[in-house]
Amino acid sequence: MVTTEIKNSLRQSLAELTIAENELNRPFEDVVTLALCLTARRSMNTLLQNYLKSKEIAHDKEKSLHDLLSLCRASDKQFDNIDLSKILCNSLNHAQCEDKHCLTYNNVEECISVAKTIKHTVLQQLNLNESDLAL
Numbered sequence: 001m002v003t004t005e006i007k008n009s010l011r012q013s014l015a016e017l018t019i020a021e022n023e024l025n026r027p028f029e030d031v032v033t034l035a036l037c038l039t040a041r042r043s044m045n046t047l048l049q050n051y052l053k054s055k056e057i058a059h060d061k062e063k064s065l066h067d068l069l070s071l072c073r074a075s076d077k078q079f080d081n082i083d084l085s086k087i088l089c090n091s092l093n094h095a096q097c098e099d100k101h102c103l104t105y106n107n108v109e110e111c112i113s114v115a116k117t118i119k120h121t122v123l124q125q126l127n128l129n130e131s132d133l134a135l
Contacts, residue, residue, distance in 0.1 A: 002054050002126050010122075011133045013046040017115055024112060033108045040111035041065070041089070047115075047122045048072055054126055065089075076125055082117050086110040 020039040023031055048068040052059045055075055059068060065084055072079040088107065123129060 001056075002128065006050050006054050007128075007133060009046060009050050010126075010128070013043045013050070014119065014130060014133060017043040017112075017119060020112055020115070024109060031108070036108040037111060040108065040115045041087075044087075044111075044115045044118050047118050051075075051122045051125060078121055078125055082114065082121060084114060087114055 016039050020036050020043070023036050044065055045068065048065070048071075049059065049061060051072055052068065052075070057071055057075055059071055063071075065087065069079060069082060069084060086107070087110065
């Protein structure tokens, strides 16, 4: 069930992802890859956790993106189309990932692309669209 708490968390995650996407629209030399990496990773983590929470699937918030995605896949095969292989820290848990950052533009661009795919899949599976989460 999609509660108000989940909607608020999704709203925040989508706002952060939009900021990251906008950062990619800046001139290449001005892009802050560290901020993009952290924002994309946090967004993916939050989106997957909110899906699991809405389905009342127990999960540890410290799990890796890979582990969270595996739990989502077990619940719904629509998550099978998400490929985390190009995200370098996808199998590290939250604490291990904190000091790892993708500092190249191509890696960060891939993270944003995967985050957008996760966003689309989560919203679709929760029968929501971005306008449902607008203030």
